[in-house]
Amino acid sequence: MAVCASETEVGMAPRIESLSVRNLRSVGDERVTVRFPESGVLVLLGENNAGKSNVTRALDILFGDTWPGSRRLEDHDFHERDSDGIAVEVGAAVSGIPCTYCNGGEVAYLSWSYDPQNPSEGGSPVTYRFTCSNQRCNRSYVKNEMRSALSAAVLDADRRLDYQLSYASKYTMLSKLMHRFHERLLADPVRKQQLAQVFSSLLAEFGGVPEFAEFKRLLAETAADLGQNLPYRLDIDFSAYDPSNFFRSLRIHPTLSGDVRNFDELGTGQSQVLALAFAYAYAMAYGQSDGTILVVDEPEANLHPLAQQWLATRLNGLAEPGLQVVLTTHSPHFVDLVHPENLVMVRKQENGATTVMQRTREELRQLLLGRGAHPERTHAETIGPFYAAGATTEIISGLFARRCVLVEGPTEALALPELLRARGLDVLQEGIAVVSVEGISNIAKWHRLFTTLGIECFCVFDTDSNKTGTNARDLLANRQDIMAALGHDADKAKAENLSTHPISVEDGYATLNPNFEGALAALFGDRWSELYVDAAPLVGDSKSLRARYAAQHLGGGDFTGDAAATLDALIQAIRGKPAEQADANEAKEPAPEPSAPDQSSPDSVETSAPTTADEPPF
8 A cells, every 4th residue: 555645754863663684694594683772872782792793893884884785794794604595685664765666655665685696687696675564665776875775874893073073975975964954055045045155255366366367367378279170178266265155164073172183093992982972962963854874883992991981871862863873882881671572681601693682662561571570560661760769780781691690688799609619610701690679579570571582580589587577578578589489389388388598499499597707607607607707807897798708718627518419419500501400409419628728629510511611701
């Protein structure tokens, strides 16, 4: 059905609705699709080498500086570097771009493929086409005005501030600004006539210089005399003084205290911020009518933490006037949970192919309800604000991990990694985040969100068997909520059904009886208590710091019997391996003391780490 002009929103800026990629670099035969949000910044997050840059590369192929039809790929651009028998495919659903072939139709989809095995009649491996929303329009050749209606301004390691604020191509931010300026400058007939009159006056003033007027006369006469019948002559070009051409001479430069500086005097972080400032100003001035996609690769690069936080608070403002903003990041400061539908979790599957996970708010609601969220308090429109209100930088950092261990507070978050490292699990090396969620009441909440976004979680919480009365009832409700999130029966949370072992490892969780300090004192006896006391003169009264100190200073001889068996079982469970409860509670033969407190003993659990010490997970 044709879309009439009256049915489309007048003045609506061209925009991308979704992007799909297949067989491009780490993206395999399983097509990857990313939806663009109606508002806010689209954020691609994940580990290094997960494939985030390959998604933005697909954007660059369709909407970057180079005309897609002339784009060429190398062998490494094909998935698994195999160009034999596969085609790279990139497509985008778009809106707001009129079809120049028919009345009322719009460009609905742009598709690009690169297939060396099936070239066109002219021998080109590229196929670049569009689909019109008007089903009666049978055209597919993309005209330049269709393609240029949407363009990507990329800020990455190769195209920073000095590139975007140059005339290196017609798609740089400065070129686009000058093009728009020229359009607006000459759109008003009265202004155009006034500018022509100003130019005539300038030429008259130039002619008033006697020596120059004589030079011009002699140049014309001599060229005519010497050239005889030649058609060409020499003349003086004053177009640089034509006010309607001033846009061609405009330059943007950095200044310091009013003095002009060069771009190479700026630090990379400063360049990044100033480029975003330019983008923001452009979006505010032209965003409602211009189709620009701003792609920012790692905006946190070369910025200190406070500068990252400041810049992150400003980035969402870029998307408000109509500019579409896409960024890749490894910084929690640029993750805005107010818009969870804007988050794209980028990961690699076991076969090495990139996959993405992006949830709509309704999908999130349904999945959260399926994991035990309260039906009367879980609404699609409030999920984002609810999680954003309870988020901390540490919690959001868990979104970048391979697995998360959710613990109640900072004591466990600081001390538990030291205990695990002593038995052979380096959580940093294996990409496991031990995250304090600020209280037992928040464990189920964050377990639901993280697992919904594809992050495997393991929960560690107290039995609180020493609590009574109202406090005990409230804690029971929190434990029952955790069981619901884990998919277990609520009765498992009752005090009489909880293990009295110091650390009891179960399916998806472990309990500390009655709490972390009590569990460690029971496992390590007087040795733990002595170290805990020794820490006070060094770290003060902080329970968290004293617990970390004690964990760091336990020796290999302390990890014997029940302590060793329990921690080994916990490590297996955290790594996602099945662990039998009997193994956790049954004492093993004492392990030989390691040569240093931070080294694992020879019989510690076998590592299944996907990385080595020389291959960090980030």
